[in-house]
Amino acid sequence: MAEAPFGLLAELTHRCPLQCGYCSNPVELVRRDAELDTESWRRVFDQARSLGALQIHLSGGEPLLRPDLPELVTHANSLGCYVNLVTSGVGLSRERLRELASRGVDHVQLSLQDATRAGNDRIAGIKAFDRKVQAAAHIREEGLPLTVNTVLHRQNLDNIAGIIAMAEEMGAERLELANTQYYGWALRNRAVLLPTREQLAHADPIVAAAQERLRGRMEIVYVIADYHEAHPKPCMYGWGARQLTVAPNGDVLPCPAATVISSLKIENVRESSLHDIWHNSPSFNAFRGFEWMRDPCRSCPRKEIDFGGCRCQAFQLTGDAANTDPVCTLSPERSTVDLILETEMAPAEVPAMAMRKMS
Amino acid sequence: MTTVVALDAVPRIRRGVKCTYDQIREAHVVLFPEGVLVLNETAASVVSLCDGVRSVGDIALALGDLYAGVQPEDVAELVARLVGRRVVDVDG
Numbered sequence: 001m002a003e004a005p006f007g008l009l010a011e012l013t014h015r016c017p018l019q020c021g022y023c024s025n026p027v028e029l030v031r032r033d034a035e036l037d038t039e040s041w042r043r044v045f046d047q048a049r050s051l052g053a054l055q056i057h058l059s060g061g062e063p064l065l066r067p068d069l070p071e072l073v074t075h076a077n078s079l080g081c082y083v084n085l086v087t088s089g090v091g092l093s094r095e096r097l098r099e100l101a102s103r104g105v106d107h108v109q110l111s112l113q114d115a116t117r118a119g120n121d122r123i124a125g126i127k128a129f130d131r132k133v134q135a136a137a138h139i140r141e142e143g144l145p146l147t148v149n150t151v152l153h154r155q156n157l158d159n160i161a162g163i164i165a166m167a168e169e170m171g172a173e174r175l176e177l178a179n180t181q182y183y184g185w186a187l188r189n190r191a192v193l194l195p196t197r198e199q200l201a202h203a204d205p206i207v208a209a210a211q212e213r214l215r216g217r218m219e220i221v222y223v224i225a226d227y228h229e230a231h232p233k234p235c236m237y238g239w240g241a242r243q244l245t246v247a248p249n250g251d252v253l254p255c256p257a258a259t260v261i262s263s264l265k266i267e268n269v270r271e272s273s274l275h276d277i278w279h280n281s282p283s284f285n286a287f288r289g290f291e292w293m294r295d296p297c298r299s300c301p302r303k304e305i306d307f308g309g310c311r312c313q314a315f316q317l318t319g320d321a322a323n324t325d326p327v328c329t330l331s332p333e334r335s336t337v338d339l340i341l342e343t344e345m346a347p348a349e350v351p352a353m354a355m356r357k358m359s
Numbered sequence: 360m361t362t363v364v365a366l367d368a369v370p371r372i373r374r375g376v377k378c379t380y381d382q383i384r385e386a387h388v389v390l391f392p393e394g395v396l397v398l399n400e401t402a403a404s405v406v407s408l409c410d411g412v413r414s415v416g417d418i419a420l421a422l423g424d425l426y427a428g429v430q431p432e433d434v435a436e437l438v439a440r441l442v443g444r445r446v447v448d449v450d451g
Contacts, residue, residue: 055395082391107392143374
């Protein structure tokens with residue numbers, strides 16, 4: 001039997017006031033009328049806890065758009081779970097935060113698009129910067145630990161020092177600097193987002209120096225730009241290994257992007273229990289462990305480190321989710337990634353960013 | 360990277376870290392922003408004594424009442440690992 005998951009990523013809604021073109025949500029966003037109701041989410045949390053999940057990440061979209069968020073926080077907390085609120089900060093008033101904290105939010109992750117008001121609001125597509133700064137102040141006053149999350153790409157990588165300074169100013173204990181991973185909206189906007197080698201080379205030493213300088217005060221987690229690397233990321237630390245995602249409509253996913261693998265039959269909490277889906281479903285067992293692997297992964301010692309990389313990326317770029325992640329230099333299809341880098345890092349004509357919106 | 364923790368250092372559980380018992384795994388666990396630590400019995404005892412008052416030496420003494428052969432250096436090493444995982448802070 002598979003080991004129990006540690007975390008549930010609960011995407012309560014895909015609705016969001018922000019329109020970031022790098023959003024990892026699928027391009028086909030779930031509409032409001034298809035969202036699970038309060039009772040169903042409570043049941044999902046119950047089932048996740050009995051399955052072994054100890055962390056519930058309340059995410060989206062923007063979870064604050066769910067009027068039942070306070071009730072859901074209470075429920076997640078009553079199960080003994082660590083409750084993590086992942087938010088844009090838009091709509092996080094002092095009163096709202098106080099209520100959520102009193103009901104058991106343990107930690108807040110606040111997104112920041114860029115170091116400056118102009119940059120942030122251009123990427124977010126709305127005036128959000130001042131509200132984020134305000135939200136950070138509320139979080140600090142409430143005494144809740146804060147992680148600032150910034151997704152990095154061609155349009156903000158040059159401002160990395162300013163982003164780090166901004167997170168310090170906001171009072172963050174952790175800063176996640178995550179280079180864009182190309183799924184969903186980000187894949188659509190790749191030619192606008194892919195950073196150049198020079199940008200990454202410029203950012204690396206700045207991040208390293210800040211990690212050293214801020215040790216013990218603010219932890220900086222740096223997520224690499226995998227297209228530029230020689231080996232893939234250890235995606236999800238293995239398929240169906242540590243975490244599961246429930247999408248707004250109740251779809252249960254081994255990773256948040258898994259709907260892109262069109263050959264995968266996705267289960268839904270309306271039809272089966274999380275226990276059944278985690279342990280017995282074809283989708284969760286499809287790439288579990290090492291048996292599904294082909295060469296070069298199968299005979300590669302790195303399989304214990306990177307688990308063959310990302311199944312969604314293999315599917316998107318090679319058409320077969322069981323292939324080696326093509327960012328790996330050992331993949332026979334690495335040339336696909338190199339071609340993307342050559343043509344999209346600095347395109348002759350940069351396309352306009354497709355802003356994330358419900359169609 | 361592991362920091363060296365002195366015997367007179369005073370460890371405390373960090374803000375935002377939750378210690379609880381998981382009936383499913385039948386183990387004490389530590390929950391923090393992006394992770395979960397499943398503790399063995401000794402580690403759970405040490406964590407429960409990281410109260411911001413006792414020093415590493417005090418913790419070793421208290422554990423000596425419960426278990427045979429507790430070495431202060433072993434406690435210091437475990438606390439250092441917990442510092443590395445950002446579960447505890449040390450003063451002093």
